[in-house]
Amino acid sequence: MNTLKTIIIGFFAGIAGAYAFFHYQIKEGVLSENQEATYNVASYKPEEAYLPNIVSPGATISISDVDFSSAAEKAIPSVVYINSISQSGISYSYWDMLFNGRSQTQVSSGSGVIFTADGYIVTNNHVIESAEKIQVIYNKKVYDAELIGTDPSTDLAVLKIDETNLPAVTLGSSSSLAVGEWVLAVGNPFSLSSTVTAGIVSAKGRRINIVDDKFPIESFIQTDAAINPGNSGGALVNKNGDLIGINTAILSRTGSYTGYAFAVPIDIAKKVVEDLVKYGIVQKPFFGGNVVEYDFQNAEKYKLNTKVKQFNGVLLSELDRQGPAIKAGLKLGDIIIKLEDVSINSKSEFEEELSHHSPGDKIKVIYLRDGKVGSADITLVNRDGETSLIKRKFYNDATLGATLESVEYGVKAFKITGGLFKKIGIPENYTIISINRQRVKDPQEVIDFFNKYKGRVIIYGVTSAKQELPMSFYLQ
Numbered sequence: 270m271n272t273l274k275t276i277i278i279g280f281f282a283g284i285a286g287a288y289a290f291f292h293y294q295i296k297e298g299v300l301s302e303n304q305e306a307t308y309n310v311a312s313y314k315p316e317e318a319y320l321p322n323i324v325s326p327g328a329t330i331s332i333s334d335v336d337f338s339s340a341a342e343k344a345i346p347s348v349v350y351i352n353s354i355s356q357s358g359i360s361y362s363y364w365d366m367l368f369n370g371r372s373q374t375q376v377s378s379g380s381g382v383i384f385t386a387d388g389y390i391v392t393n394n395h396v397i398e399s400a401e402k403i404q405v406i407y408n409k410k411v412y413d414a415e416l417i418g419t420d421p422s423t424d425l426a427v428l429k430i431d432e433t434n435l436p437a438v439t440l441g442s443s444s445s446l447a448v449g450e451w452v453l454a455v456g457n458p459f460s461l462s463s464t465v466t467a468g469i470v471s472a473k474g475r476r477i478n479i480v481d482d483k484f485p486i487e488s489f490i491q492t493d494a495a496i497n498p499g500n501s502g503g504a505l506v507n508k509n510g511d512l513i514g515i516n517t518a519i520l521s522r523t524g525s526y527t528g529y530a531f532a533v534p535i536d537i538a539k540k541v542v543e544d545l546v547k548y549g550i551v552q553k554p555f556f557g558g559n560v561v562e563y564d565f566q567n568a569e570k571y572k573l574n575t576k577v578k579q580f581n582g583v584l585l586s587e588l589d590r591q592g593p594a595i596k597a598g599l600k601l602g603d604i605i606i607k608l609e610d611v612s613i614n615s616k617s618e619f620e621e622e623l624s625h626h627s628p629g630d631k632i633k634v635i636y637l638r639d640g641k642v643g644s645a646d647i648t649l650v651n652r653d654g655e656t657s658l659i660k661r662k663f664y665n666d667a668t669l670g671a672t673l674e675s676v677e678y679g680v681k682a683f684k685i686t687g688g689l690f691k692k693i694g695i696p697e698n699y700t701i702i703s704i705n706r707q708r709v710k711d712p713q714e715v716i717d718f719f720n721k722y723k724g725r726v727i728i729y730g731v732t733s734a735k736q737e738l739p740m741s742f743y744l745q
Contacts, residue, residue, distance in 0.1 A: 340453055341465045343510030347383045347438035348455045348503055349407045350462055351392055351414075351428075352376050353400035355734055356696060380456035380503030381405065381428065382512065384542055386437045390428040391542055392502030393517055394419045397426050399734035401697035405430050416683075418545035422553065423486050423533055423624075424517055427545040438504060441511030443490060443534035446470055454494040454516055454530070456503025468494030468530075474617040475531060479518050484553065484652075488621035489531035490514045496530035505532040514538075537624050544627075549661040552627040554649035556634075557592020560585055560619050563604055571602045574640070582606040582637065583619050591654065597645040599636065606642075607635035623649075629656040664712035668720055671695075673712035678702055679730065680712050689719060693742050698733035719744070 355375050379396035383389075390405060397403050398421075403414040405428065412430040419426040447470065454466045472491040480487055492505065496516050505514035514532030521527040544551045560583040561567055567584050568575045582604040588595045605613055608622045609632055626632060628651035635644050651659050664673040670688020674681050679702040685691055701709055705727055709715055728740045 335451070337451070337453055337465070337467055337508065340506055340508055340510035341455070344438065344453065344455045344504055344506045344512075345463050345465065346436040347512075348457075348463065349381045349383060349390060349405050350457050351379045351381045351390075351396055351502060352404040352406065353379065353397050354402040354404065355399050355732070356401060378457065378460055378499055379501045380499065380516070382502070382504045382515065383407075383435050383437050384427075386433065386435050388430040388432045388435060389417070389542070389546060390414070390430065391515060391538065392426050392428060393515065394421055394424045394426045396502045397428070399732075401733055403428060407432075407435075418549045418551075420541050420545065420551045422480065422484050422551070423537060423541050424480055425515065425533060425538060425541050425545075427542055438506075438512045439510065440535060440539065441507055441509070441513040443473075443513045443536045446473065446490065446507070446513055446534075448472060451508045452490075452492050452494055452513065453506050453508075453510075454492070454496050454500060454503065454532075455506065456496070456500035456516060458495075458497035458499040460499060464500075466495040468492045471529075473534075474615055474621070476615075476617040477518070477520065477531060484555075486537065486620045486624050488534060488537065488617035489517070490534055492530050492532065493528050494530060495526045497526050498524065500530075534621065537621060540625055548658065550659055552658050553652065554623060554626045554628050554630060555592070555652065555654075556623065556632075556647055556649055557589040557594035557596070558585055558599065559587035560605060560616055562616055573602060573604075581612075581614055583613055583616055585636075593647045593650055594634075594645075597634070597647045598643075599634065599645055599647075600638065602638075603643075604637040605634055606637060607633075609633055628658060664716060666716045666720075669716065673715055675710060675712055676700060680709050680715050693740065695728075695740070696732055696738070699730055699738070701728055701730045703729045 381390040381392035405412045414428040417427040475489040475491045476487040503516045518531045520529035563584040585603040671690045672684040
């Protein structure tokens with residue numbers, strides 16, 4: 270009963286309250302139908318301190334400033350078409366060997382740049398590394414090319430054709446190249462010969478970790494000029510038609526152009542080509558250590574001061590025990606800021622500057638240690654830790670009809686023109702790893718074996734395409 274009373278009283282009290290509120294509002298005119306609503310509009314006029322600095326537009330670029338016809342006309346004759354020919358489908362096991370596995374000729378293509386009028390041509394190592402035969406197509410004529418040398422660390426190779434008075438490319442300078450500068454890519458994408466595309470320099474000193482080598486040198490020029498399969502080894506030229514890079518790679522999930530292309534700078538390529546022509550091998554210098562990027566994370570890792578305005582330089586992260594760097598007094602954690610008079614601000618810049626030198630060169634290294642500037646004079650060495658230049662050693666044997674050379678995994682056979690190797694079917698650029706299950710490293714061992722041994726022979730090795738190819742035959 271009390272609950273019911275409470276509900277009834279509350280109900281009438283609510284009605285009375287609502288009536289009093291409505292009467293008060295009408296009386297005061299707050300919700301009057303005749304009263305007009307007013308709105309205060311905020312001012313969006315910027316304060317004087319935040320007014321933008323507006324200037325009149327500058328003069329537009331004339332159409333002649335973006336005309337690349339002269340550059341294209343100058344560069345196109347210096348770019349050639351390259352065919353890389355190899356055998357695929359060969360017998361790759363002892364079982365297949367018994368049934369005489371068949372082979373097919375495989376041809377892949379790329380581009381090259383005429384470096385000298387007497388027939389030296391530069392291309393990418395990956396264009397020709399699997400080749401047993403290389404052809405250069407120029408001016409509708411096919412030339413058999415000789416492989417002068419390769420440098421996997423920069424992905425470059427040098428070829429030679431027997432011709433004179435060729436239109437050698439004009440060499441430019443990649444060090445003076447500016448980000449935002451116009452460039453042209455000239456090559457043979459998708460077998461479309463003499464294709465020219467335009468773009469700008471997007472960045473310099475790019476390191477994208479694509480070079481497959483123990484000691485890679487990556488300091489690529491990045492461009493948005495359209496580069497596709499077949500462009501590799503072609504020319505990247507400036508607006509004057511001067512060579513400033515060798516087109517090498519693209520960054521893509523589809524395998525075709527997506528706006529990110531990379532070229533080896535001409536300043537690196539010139540030294541590589543000169544060494545390959547002169548020595549057959551690049552005289553790569555070593556300073557006896559390794560560097561990493563100098564940034565907040567690495568500074569913290571090596572317990573260096575992180576409260577600096579700028580992280581300029583590279584951080585010395587490794588030192589060879591008997592290397593020239595440690596002998597010159599450098600220590601782990603030193604911040605290298607200069608090589609000679611050249612400022613260093615990244616690992617790619619460090620590697621590029623070092624690549625301009627040779628074993629035996631003396632360079633001055635400027636570094637920071639505990640906030641103080643120091644210097645050290647370092648004598649660069651070769652891969653064997655010596656200051657002398659490295660020379661390739663070739664072995665020729667009339668019985669084998671081939672040239673032999675010691676390489677990392679065994680003995681390489683090339684320039685096979687006749688003799689025993691031609692008879693038993695050893696392919697060009699074949700690397701012999703073992704003979705009758707005995708590892709071989711010395712070319713003289715191979716020569717002595719084939720000139721003296723009689724009986725069953727089993728050779729294990731790899732082709733130029735790095736495919737295993739065992740061979741079995743009988744020597745009488």
